[in-house]
Amino acid sequence: MDSGALIQERLAEYRALLTPLTRAEDDIAYAQRMLHARFEDEICNLAPALGALAEMLRVSALDMLLAEDRVAFVETALSRSGLTADEIRLRLVEASSTAREDLKLLGFGERL
DSSP, rough: OOOHHHHHHHHHHHHOOOOHHHHHHHHHHHHHHHHHHHHHHHHHHOOOOHHHHHHHHHHHHHHHHSSSSSHHEEEHHHHHTTOOOHHHHHHHHHHHTTHHHHHHHHHOOOOO
């Protein structure tokens, strides 16, 4: 066999061995998305104000809770949303009379 044929053989073997690993990575990524979605739903049901805030800011409530700096995460999302803090406050109060207090308890600061 010449070196070109040997290289092609090794590449074919590599691809054959890589296929199940790629499939496993895809399965793990799918499982992670499903787990994220499940906990997202559960958390939003437990804390409707958090769910409302996440929806307004178009971010994940779970990602907000897992953020190293929750306040900075929300401030960044707020600036991207095009909404003002006053608009968010008004919508939160409409969603729940205790929304602001609930969010403070979850570590989202005084700004909301």
